[in-house]
Amino acid sequence: MRREVTLRDVAELAGVSSRTVSNVVNGYANVTERTRERVQRAVDELGYRPNVLARNLAQGRSGQIAVVVPYLDTPYFSELLQSVIRAARARGYNVLIDQTDGDPEHERAFIAHGSRRLLFDGVIFSPLGLDQQALADRDPALPLVVLGERTSDGGFDHVGIDDVTASRQATDHLLDLGRQRIAAIGDQPYATGEAAQRRTRGFRLAHQARGLVPREDLIISTPRFNRPDGAQAMAHLLDLAEPPDAVFCYSDLVALGAIRTIVSRGLRVPEDVAVIGYDDIEDGAYSNPTVTTISPDKEMIATTAVDRLLLRIASDTPPPGLEMRAPHKLIIRESTAGRTTATA
Amino acid sequence: MRREVTLRDVAELAGVSSRTVSNVVNGYANVTERTRERVQRAVDELGYRPNVLARNLAQGRSGQIAVVVPYLDTPYFSELLQSVIRAARARGYNVLIDQTDGDPEHERAFIAHGSRRLLFDGVIFSPLGLDQQALADRDPALPLVVLGERTSDGGFDHVGIDDVTASRQATDHLLDLGRQRIAAIGDQPYATGEAAQRRTRGFRLAHQARGLVPREDLIISTPRFNRPDGAQAMAHLLDLAEPPDAVFCYSDLVALGAIRTIVSRGLRVPEDVAVIGYDDIEDGAYSNPTVTTISPDKEMIATTAVDRLLLRIASDTPPPGLEMRAPHKLIIRESTAGRTTATA
DNA sequence: CTACGCTTTTGCAGCGCTGCAAAAGACAGC
DNA sequence: GCTGTCTTTTGCAGCGCTGCAAAAGCGTAG
Structure with a gap:
């Protein structure tokens, strides 16, 4: 199997440093038009594609959010999920779906301290019920938005209807x-x-x-x-x-x-x-x-949850847990x- | 934010090399019981969790498979997906879900040459119809299993009912x-x-x-x-x-x-x-x-598709495309x- | 005591990318 | 021509892990 094209290959062809190629690929500001063009040509010629894994490792983030639902084949969840995926995609995030089959143990594991670190940057969690044990064990550093259930714990956001x-x-x-x-x-x-x-x-x-x-x-x-x-x-x-x-x-x-x-x-x-x-x-x-x-306004619930989660992911100091109501009719x-x- | 525990930290505490810790964590054979215990204790004490991203990068695989469906809220797909996720999980793989909203362009992009390299190791694809253009552009190196649709192209497997x-x-x-x-x-x-x-x-x-x-x-x-x-x-x-x-x-x-x-x-x-x-x-x-x-026997379709895809991922020389029939009643x-x- | 084969452990390089800080260029003003 | 400031480019280290091959340990035989 042919080795994949790397940044360095492009850099060599374009006669610049690999860091500059990275800058071009990521659309950073301070690159002269001349350089940008030259690099772009080399990228096109070699058919370069960034290695997402390497980027993620270097950046320390995965670009993925997990959505945890009890059952995927429940229409309410699949309809909601559809909106969540769309919203996440629009913001450059991939969605990793996990169904717990309603198993509280499984739900717990998902938000537990240190669980599957770095596979996802945050979790949208739609639990069957909010297990107190799960909340106690939860990783406080994991950005979390909970759908449906409410709680007094202030460490994450909640989105639902009244x-x-x-x-x-x-x-x-x-x-x-x-x-x-x-x-x-x-x-x-x-x-x-x-x-x-x-x-x-x-x-x-x-x-x-x-x-x-x-x-x-x-x-x-x-x-x-x-x-x-x-x-x-x-x-x-x-x-x-x-x-x-x-x-x-x-x-x-x-x-x-x-x-x-x-x-x-x-x-x-x-x-x-x-x-x-x-x-x-x-x-x-x-x-x-x-x-x-x-x-319930599912579209609103989904986009609110995603936006809020991404905000949480982006902030250094976690924002206070918010209680958010989507409209219903x-x-x-x-x-x-x-x-x-x-x-x- | 506290730095996460790495292999090296564990190695230091256990007084062994980081490679040995890796061996223990991954359950490799040639480790003496004594060493294994010592390392395990250190792992537990520090609460070490492997960084999946780093592992993936080093191994050159992502441990994820993508499932591409037109619409998530269609019960047939969500029921099928449920089985696919379960099957993949049981085999140590995560599932990345993508819905194309029935857009052929989107479907095409997914299996196109070099698309989002390394985010997933293979694709289970349930297209609305098998776009000829998509097949022509498809990355021949991408392990692919197609559900429902048939074709004469021999580069991938097909699973469906008669x-x-x-x-x-x-x-x-x-x-x-x-x-x-x-x-x-x-x-x-x-x-x-x-x-x-x-x-x-x-x-x-x-x-x-x-x-x-x-x-x-x-x-x-x-x-x-x-x-x-x-x-x-x-x-x-x-x-x-x-x-x-x-x-x-x-x-x-x-x-x-x-x-x-x-x-x-x-x-x-x-x-x-x-x-x-x-x-x-x-x-x-x-x-x-x-x-x-x-x-249609959805469970069978799902497990067959996953098994076949993983086989394809694991093999160096791609196996010939197979036509597989699940039972129906x-x-x-x-x-x-x-x-x-x-x-x- | 040395040699040999086997098991266990280690060290190093490197996966491909980005963060950081320093270097190089470009330009203006004195 | 020299200095200072700003923009553009570079080099290096390192994200945390695993592959590989070499090193060390260990038991047995000569």
Whole structure:
């Protein structure tokens, strides 16, 4: 195999020092037009390409950021990831993706002190829940931005939407429809993270604001936020003596699973049970029925996270941890509003 | 910021040469137990972690493979990716993900000669279509495995399922149901890749084997394989004087979009129109109705691709390009078989 | 006691690049 | 012509590791 072209080769051909070639390649300022041209010609002629590895080693940075998500095949994450990759790429960074399969041990290892040093300059972390142990072990020098979960630890940034308000709006929407027995699927009272708990809080607040008290047996916990969980939880709810007439699901996948169960029992959505989801994944816009949902601004979450992480990477003295809220909105579709198309 | 611990630091503490520390860290053979222990103690005490960048530079490899997909938020790709990442991780490789947004220029750049040298040791490439220009420009020294698309170029491997047979099975299934006017959505007669064309071939073959001729106006081309495309194509089909009573969709997303259109017009699936998809994404198992589909063995595709790529990376003389077939099966669900649950 | 073959350890060079500081040039003013 | 200032170019060291080959250690045999 032919040896690759190096800076030195170019330098020799152009009759300048290798440092000057480096300057040209990197577009540094003080190079005369004459020199630049000569070097450029040599670069072109030899087909020189910088060796990223060597550059990284010399600079002590990798030009890569890691994005850690629990599951890649969850549409919410893959949609978010898509935006993150785009944002990072636009800023000259590559994205290394890691899925933890929801294993807290794996999540921990990722932000632990000294983990895989220098393979990435920083981490965007979307944990299932924020493990306290993980936070304790975390490398304070590792630039970190956390998505979704919140915490009091000040050493990193957090980007997410206002879950409590969003959940309250979702519940309000169901109450506005005149529903009497509203269930919630997705609580995780014992989880380390508190995203689920914030949604439950919003759910309760919406009731309280109208002087209502949610029935505790209608608040269902699920291990994850996927279709099977939703399907199963809904089956349980429909088996109750007094089944719900509306359900607030903590993710669109849960909602899709729940709808599946409702329909397969011969009941109608939303006539018999209205369903609302969370995340606004594409599936929900094309399902039968389409799913009313809370839509977080994923593009905004992604770019904010990337920008903030790069800032953190670039600064010598780590900036204080910031709490950042991306906007969200309620998107009303058939699963609560019914079929709008005439033909039905 | 404290300087990081290096091999040399460990060597000093352990009273050996840095090369010996390297040997211990990498688990090389000829190290006495005594030495190994002493070094290990020093490693632990200082909390030494190898600098991956330096190792890579010295070894001339990056320990990373790139996976190039058109769209990350397409469930088929994200499900596949999940398996690829897992397989690569198990073999000590990291995965760098790149999405091309379907831009052929971008796809080309990725496998082009000298592209981003050394950031990755090889590429698993899942192109929209195999651009001839891209193949011509491709770096022959870059280990490459292509998913889905086939070609006669012998310089790399190909992993996929037998599209023609699978498509024929799908069509047969619809014919077996007694459907008279079967449409196909997803042909791409002018695309550079031929995956879509192979599916159309299978579609035709199934007809021919029964002495039938498919109606040409029922074979619909789409730019991509997503929900909107499916929805739109189906709308067109339903507007025909003689609309189809069954549809073979070239992806589950297309099928979901098509079903959406059918249902929103007040027609029933499968009673009025039977629908079959392709890819077996999770969505199709929880939609209303659930979607009959061709299920490629994604796990097998992923591990085969990774194994083959690593083999290619490891070998000095590139092995000949191989054509590899992963198994697939037909999974029959409600969109062709109707509701099996009693209650409906 | 020396020679020999084997295992274990070492030293050095170098992967290809950039940071730093010094050297060389260019130009103006006295 | 000389000095001082500013711009451009250079040389060197070193990022932290591994490949290679030589050196050292070690046990056995002659």
